Amino acid sequence: MDARTTDSPEAWLRANRERLWEEYKELVRIPSVSAKPDHAGEVRRAADWVAERCRKAGLDKVQMLDAGGHPTVYGEWMGAPDAPTILVYAHFDVQPAEPLELWTSPAFEPTLRDGRLYARGSSDDKATLFISLAAIEAWITTSGRLPCNVKVFYEGEEEIGSPTLAGILDRHGDLLSADLCLSADGGMMFPDRPDVSVGNRGICKLEFTLRTAAKDLHSGSFGGAILNPLSAMAKLIATLHGDDDRVAVKNFYDGVRETTAQDRAELASVPFDEAAWLSGVGASVVWGERQRTVLEKLWLRPTLEVNGMWGGYQGEGSKTVLPCEAHAKITCRLVPGQDPRKVQEAVAAHLQAHCPEGATISVRLGGGGAAAYEIAPDHPALATIEGVLEDVYGMPCFRTRIGGTLPLCAVFKERLGLDTVPMSFSTGDEDFHAPNEFFREASFDRGLTAWARVYPALATLPRR
Secondary structure, eight states, X not given: OOGGGOSSHHHHHHHTXXXXXXXXXXXXXXXXXXXXXGGHHHHHHHHHHHHHHHHHHTOEEEEEEOSSSSOEEEEEEOOOTTSOEEEEEXXXXXXXXXXXXXXXXXTTSOEEETTEEESTTTTTTHHHHHHHHHHHHHHHHHHSSOSSXXXXXXXXXXXXXXXXXXXXXHHHGGGGOOSEEEESOSOXXXXXXXXEEEEEOEEEEEEEEEEOSSSOEEHHHHBTTBOXXXXXXXXXXXXXXXXXXXXXXXXXXXXXXXXXXXHHHHHHTSOOOHHHHHHHHTOSSOOSSTTOOHHHHHHTSOEEEEEEEEOSOOSSXXXXXXXXXXXXXXXXXXXXXXXXXXXXXXXXXXXXXXXXXXXXXXXXXXXXXXXXXXXXTTOHHHHHHHHHHHHHHTSOOEEEEESSOOHHHHHHHHHHOOOEEEOOOOBTTSOTTSTTOEEEHHHHHHHHHHHHHHHHHHTTSOOO
16 A cells, blocks of 8 residues: 555554554464474574565664574664664564464464464564564654664574573674663563563573483383382472472572562552453462462562473373383573572572482583563653553553563663563463464554554653
């Protein structure tokens, strides 16, 4: 459609909405699973698609940045010398889709049902990545310019913990100088009322193996006399939490501040329905540290979770084997004050100290992890973005935190001095990282409007 038939970015977005929706689905169809080495070409294909879309939107200096891992797409529009510079972040890589048999429709064929687009990556994070870029195109097409300077940094390995992000910043840090990072990754709490996140938890990872014999054995000939590593694993895993459900690892809580009265007041202001939350995930009871609310557990307290535990025969039917080894993967979600490496080391020391007699253990630490992040509550960008969202939704915006991890937040703060505010239109019920991930059509439309409005709103932000 000719841009001259519209008179504003928002009108242009409405007029081109169906084309934009189809282009968004094109991106979703690319199986850009960064965790799978055999999908590296698909991650690159998604990067190429995003780079071409940046050029189409009118961005300059579009290029690939990398430091030996999956590529990141960079582009810029720097035509407002007196305005602040906003660094827009998102990622185009996605989680593995398995188990595929649990998908109602093919994982990489976007399928619309009841106003929801089902596909891996439809929500996390290709929806708001595309929305942020469509809004840029709307401004440049209709006005010939953006209200503020914008740089985009669209990453290809967020779902594997951004392992080469620090290397990219070493090589290209000067290119990424800005006044604020606006993240299209993150998420809102509800689909029909707005919130802004003021922090997210960090993460660290490790995995380990228990071994009790040199080879798998016949369970009749050796069972009862040789320690079963799966039984030993269960006992070891059980030592990680105490009877009060607190993490029982020595030094795990070092640096964690206690929840304050102000924290509790802010949590109480969030319209959270515990019963509805439990029902939504199909659980019957709340677990975790005693005497703490659900939101406190999800946002302000650290966790230790077993993400996988396996060994022995797992195929159809029976195989009477006594396996020689068992394996497990662990992640810890961290809060401000915790050092990812020190937490890894504390958990590893606990596992080694509690390894059952008759078993040997090998522990592998996973990368450097990511620290938690929080923004100052009086940062001017918060009120600005809240105002935009309140206009779009027609109701007050409240503040939340993200229980998951946005690795860039702590890294950008440490390496670039940048604060980050998420403005994603995904919501926690959209099953990202699980089968049948989806994104709402209504959120797509609200997102287009909000991102069109946020660029002029942030043009008034003080420069650093």
